[in-house]
Amino acid sequence: xxxxxxxxxxxxxxxxxxxxxxxxxxxxxxxxxxxxxxxxxxxxxxxxxxxxxxxxxxxxxxxxxxxxxxxxxxxxxxxxxxxxxxxxxxxxxxxxxxxxxxxxxxxxxxxxxxxxxxxxxxxxxxxxxxxxxxxxxxxxxxxxxxxxxxxxxxxxxxxxxxxxxxxxxxxxxxxxxxxxxxxxxxxxxxxxxxxxxxxxxxxxxxxx
Amino acid sequence: xxxxxxxxxxxxxxxxxxxxxxxxxxxxxxxxxxxxxxxxxxxxxxxxxxxxxxxxxxxxxxxxxxxxxxxxxxxxxxxxxxxxxxxxxxxxxxxxxxxxxxxxxxxxxxxxxxxxxxxxxxxxxxxxxxxxxxxxxxxxxxxxxxxxxxxxxxxxxxxxxxxxxxxxxxxxxxxxxxxxxxxxxxxxxxxxxxxxxxxxxxxxxxxxxxxxxxxxxxxxxxxxxxxxxxxxxxxxxxxxxxxxxxxxxxxxxxxxxxxxxxxxxxxxxxxxxxxxxxxxxxxxxxxxxxxxxxxxxxxxxxxxxxxxxxxxxxxxxxxxxxxxxxxxxxxxxxxxxxxxxxxxxxxxxxxxxxxxxxxxxxxxxxxxxxxxxxxxxxxxxxxxxxxxxxxxxx
Numbered sequence: 001x002x003x004x005x006x007x008x009x010x011x012x013x014x015x016x017x018x019x020x021x022x023x024x025x026x027x028x029x030x031x032x033x034x035x036x037x038x039x040x041x042x043x044x045x046x047x048x049x050x051x052x053x054x055x056x057x058x059x060x061x062x063x064x065x066x067x068x069x070x071x072x073x074x075x076x077x078x079x080x081x082x083x084x085x086x087x088x089x090x091x092x093x094x095x096x097x098x099x100x101x102x103x104x105x106x107x108x109x110x111x112x113x114x115x116x117x118x119x120x121x122x123x124x125x126x127x128x129x130x131x132x133x134x135x136x137x138x139x140x141x142x143x144x145x146x147x148x149x150x151x152x153x154x155x156x157x158x159x160x161x162x163x164x165x166x167x168x169x170x171x172x173x174x175x176x177x178x179x180x181x182x183x184x185x186x187x188x189x190x191x192x193x194x195x196x197x198x199x200x201x202x203x204x205x206x207x208x
Numbered sequence: 209x210x211x212x213x214x215x216x217x218x219x220x221x222x223x224x225x226x227x228x229x230x231x232x233x234x235x236x237x238x239x240x241x242x243x244x245x246x247x248x249x250x251x252x253x254x255x256x257x258x259x260x261x262x263x264x265x266x267x268x269x270x271x272x273x274x275x276x277x278x279x280x281x282x283x284x285x286x287x288x289x290x291x292x293x294x295x296x297x298x299x300x301x302x303x304x305x306x307x308x309x310x311x312x313x314x315x316x317x318x319x320x321x322x323x324x325x326x327x328x329x330x331x332x333x334x335x336x337x338x339x340x341x342x343x344x345x346x347x348x349x350x351x352x353x354x355x356x357x358x359x360x361x362x363x364x365x366x367x368x369x370x371x372x373x374x375x376x377x378x379x380x381x382x383x384x385x386x387x388x389x390x391x392x393x394x395x396x397x398x399x400x401x402x403x404x405x406x407x408x409x410x411x412x413x414x415x416x417x418x419x420x421x422x423x424x425x426x427x428x429x430x431x432x433x434x435x436x437x438x439x440x441x442x443x444x445x446x447x448x449x450x451x452x453x454x455x456x457x458x459x460x461x462x463x464x465x466x467x468x469x470x471x472x473x474x475x476x477x478x479x480x481x482x483x484x485x486x487x488x489x490x491x492x493x494x495x496x497x498x499x500x501x502x503x504x505x506x507x508x509x510x511x512x513x514x515x516x517x518x519x520x521x522x523x524x525x526x527x528x529x530x531x532x533x534x535x536x537x538x539x540x541x542x543x544x545x546x547x548x549x550x551x552x553x554x555x556x557x558x559x560x561x562x563x564x565x566x567x568x569x570x571x572x573x574x575x576x577x578x579x580x581x582x583x584x585x586x587x588x589x590x591x592x593x594x595x596x597x598x599x600x601x602x
Contacts, residue, residue: 054356057292057363058283058341062351076351079464086351091590094529099348 064088083107108178115176134198137168137188138205144185145208152179160200162193218264224250225479236346238339240541241572243479244565247486248494265484270447272481273546274437275474277448278429280337281455282463282470284363286406289456292363299357299519300364303537307511308333314504318497320557323379327551330372331564332508336541336572337362343536343576347583354520354529358536361519369543370399370449376547377446380554391444398445402453414462426469429458448546478542485549486565493562501566508571509578512537528586535582539575544568 054062056076064074064086072088081104089097102110140147146154157163167174167181168188174181183189191201228246232239293300311332315325340362344350374395378388405413417428433451440450458466516534525533548564551557 055288055291056350056356057288057359058337059350059359062356064351074351084351088351091594092526092528092586094353094525095532095586096348096351099351 062086085110108180112176112178133192134195135165135190135192136198136202137190138198138202140183140185140187140189140205142185144183144205146183146205147185149183150179151177151181151183154183154204156191156201156204160193160197160204162191162197162201164189165192166190214264221250221265221480221483222476225483229479237576238336238342238539238541238572239479240336240339240482240545241569243482244486244545244569247483248489248491248565249486251487251489251491265480265487268477269481269484269549271434272474272477272479273448273549274433274451275470275477276481276542276546278433278451278455279467279470279474280366281452282458282467283337284366284456285463286403286410286456288363289367290403290407292360293367296357296360296364296519296522299361299515299522300368302518303361303365303515304333304368306515307508310507310511311504314500315557315560318500318557318559318563320560324551324557324560326376326379327547327556327560328563330369330376330547331544331567332504332540334365334369334540334543334547335362335512335537336539336543336575337366339539339541339572339575340536343539343579346576347580349532349536352529352532354516354523354525354533357519357523357525358516358533361515361537365543366452370452371396373446373449373547373550374444376550378444380550380556381444387444394443395445395449398440398450398453402457406457410457413457417458417462417466422465422469425462425465426473429462429466429470430473446550481549482542482545485545485561488552489561489565493559494566497559497563497566501563501570504563504567505570505574508540508567509538509574528589531586531589532579532582535579538571538578540568540571544571 049065051063051065054064056062060076060078062074062076064072066072071090072093074086074088076084076086078084083102083104083106085100085102086096087098089095151164165176166189167177167183168190169184169186189201189205191198193201224246225243228242229239232242308329312325312329314332315328316322318324320328340358344355344358349355371392374392375388378391381387417425417432433454436450436454437447438450440453441447513531513534516532516537517530520530520533544564545568548561552561
């Protein structure tokens with residue numbers, strides 16, 4: 001994945017724009033983001049998001065990008081965990097036309113609403129792209145160290161490379177569970193990844 | 209009997225501050241000018257002279273300065289400081305010189321002497337990061353693309369203070385050229401050490417200070433801040449700078465926690481500091497300095513507008529954003545009073561305290577108003593541009 005100093009690029013089809021998760025050093029972009037190009041990205045660029053990260057000293061981080069149709073949007077992540085959704089003005093590209101304050105819960109809901117269909121898209125694309133991709137249901141057994149703990153605690157993606165796409169509890173399916181999702185013994189977790197990744201997940205859930 | 213009087217007067221002062229703070233919230237302005245006014249009204253020669261419990265207020269206002277600077281240091285990480293220094297150093301220098309030199313010239317003209325002029329330099333140069341940050345948040349401008357440039361200037365001004373305050377403290381102590389140079393060198397050394405410690409061992413310092421419960425962290429951070437401030441003062445480096453450097457050294461993990469638990473204390477002691485500055489200023493000294501103060505205000509507004517314009521232009525921001533950036537930087541506040549407080553305590557310039565009080569009173573009130581006013585101005589500009597463009601097409 002490209003690791004530019006100023007702009008973190010991630011193909012929309014891939015597993016999330018990396019910089020958000022890895023925390024790219026904003027030194028080069030902070031303070032002086034590249035001037036906004038007036039022309040919207042050309043047709044062949046669709047699918048690429050030029051995400052700009054800017055440090056706001058004393059406030060937090062700002063991420064923003066221009067959509068393929070030329071609207072600029074962004075998000076401020078304050079250190080307190082609140083988010084501000086920014087819609088930039090079309091007349092004055094430096095100013096915000098509207099700002100929506102979101103507390104952490106609201107931000108999570110919005111993220112889920114925006115992210116949910118993409119999980120399925122991503123899954124379909126992954127299936128097409130990679131042979132030998134495994135999808136498997138892994139049970140949280142009674143003795144599992146993660147029974148009663150959250151998805152975030154298990155850190156499955158970072159430890160095994162496999163993604164949790166759904167949770168099945170009492171026959172009911174919960175697609176793309178949030179990081180705060182608490183596992184109970186008897187839950188079935190649907191994991192997607194390489195063979196090794198899926199096996200490692202089963203092992204992780206069993207033995208910690 | 210003594211205790212009763214002390215408690216009653218203290219209670220009255222603090223309760224009064226609460227009322228004043230509420231009023232400021234209602235009016236949507238910074239409480240700093242109102243605290244100053246309250247102090248002026250109840251101080252020596254005021255409307256109702258109040259026999260304030262001086263020892264307590266003096267001690268509390270010293271703590272107030274330490275807390276102000278400690279929390280300011282906590283706002284920024286060493287990375288922020290160095291990053292901004294690397295990127296925006298020319299803007300920072302321009303900002304300090306453009307805004308400070310007129311103040312220094314006024315100081316000389318008004319006969320405050322070279323030391324008074326040095327104090328006036330600081331009083332007029334530094335924007336109030338508290339007021340500016342609040343104005344940006346209130347006006348929904350945190351996401352604007354000129355905002356990083358504005359915040360960058362605030363960071364650099366604060367870094368500049370870490371160099372300026374030791375110089376001022378040393379000069380005020382009138383300890384001779386060598387000693388003054390010595391304390392400045394010590395201060396710069398401490399600054400470098402603090403930055404290195406923060407970058408390399410920030411988590412170690414934080415672990416040393418943080419310990420499970422909020423209460424323990426609060427006591428440890430506060431105690432350490434006062435200790436460091438005291439030692440710094442002893443070395444003539446200025447207590448405020450010591451606290452600021454400590455704030456920087458505490459790493460990010462602790463920042464949020466310490467910030468949350470120390471903020472109410474900062475608000476209390478800083479309020480006492482502003483009031484006690486007002487209390488110690490005789491209102492009858494205000495009228496003679498009113499004209500120079502207003503002249504300084506006009507100059508200060510223009511020079512900050514230029515600074516903001518230049519900084520935003522450098523960041524690739526269009527003209528409306530440059531207007532907003534300049535206007536946002538106008539408010540002066542806590543620092544000007546901190547500097548004036550140091551100068552007055554050392555007995556410099558008879559009218560200086562009154563001048564600083566009048567200056568800050570006006571700047572802290574009109575600054576946010578002008579920042580708000582920048583929006584319609586910028587919009588009008590955009591509209592005119594569009595009309596002109598439409599006219600040429602036709």
